[in-house]
Amino acid sequence: MRETNVLEVRGLRVGLKAGEPAELLQSVGLSLGRGRVLGIVGESGSGKSLTCSAILGLLDTRSMTVEGSIRLNGRELTDLPGRALRRIRGKEIGCIMQNPMNAFTPVYTVGSQFVETLRTHSRLSKAQAREQAVRSLESVNLPEPDKIMKRYPHQLSGGMLQRVMIAICLCLRPDLVIADEPTTALDAVNQLQVLRELERLKTECGTSVLLVSHDLGVIAQMADEVAVMRKGEIVEYAGVHELFDDPKHEYTRMLLQARPRIGKEA
């Protein structure tokens, strides 16, 4: 029997309600198996973040129409009320964003937010949650985790906050992590560390990862399959080796040609 995919998106359409009818996403379809990484690439404005927001149930349905099916472990998410979706976000779907500062409230310490998140999704006592948080921060190689717990988000670098978010995911072990440009704002060393931790999340927890990146090097390193988006639709969808070795769509070929290569003339 075929195992149910962790994520199955079918015929996802997103449009704007006001003004001229505009389709922002046109029949997007994605499948993601357990412990697999699906990369999404495409030019700016092609609909990558919109796809992630739709899966997270974060689109504003007062201004947008959302049609189609989004299933997590076989369960339809588009029918669920807001409260049920909020429970799923965090526990079953984790999120790592380009600007991790937005994921934290500036007025509370990193530790109190970590502990609060763990307690929202588990039955841990405050002391148990704190202990787990410190251990998890240690495991993502953040130095002096006790001190980090007492810091406010603005007192940590982007790379450190990114790793705090991964540490939270390592505790909650979500089935799916949506990582939207997780390394774009980081220097090369931090980028490598964050990718390593994402890899760990996949191998240790069996988490599936939807990875949005404009960096084809990151996609080549991490993804099993790749969806190429352009103007709100997927123009090519293939295994990572097939896509890089034998791109079928003109636009994919253009993207691949545009990537920087050492020793080649522009």
Ligand SMILES: Nc1ncnc2c1ncn2[C@@H]1O[C@H](COP(=O)(O)OP(=O)(O)OP(=O)(O)O)[C@@H](O)[C@H]1O
């Ligand atoms: N809230 C919104 N209201 C109106 N249009 C929107 C909204 N959010 C996104 N769009 C439009 O939808 C399209 C897709 O945007 P999206 O943010 O998904 O692109 P992207 O591929 O993630 O780009 P980038 O790589 O620059 O982040 C764009 O044309 C954008 O202007």
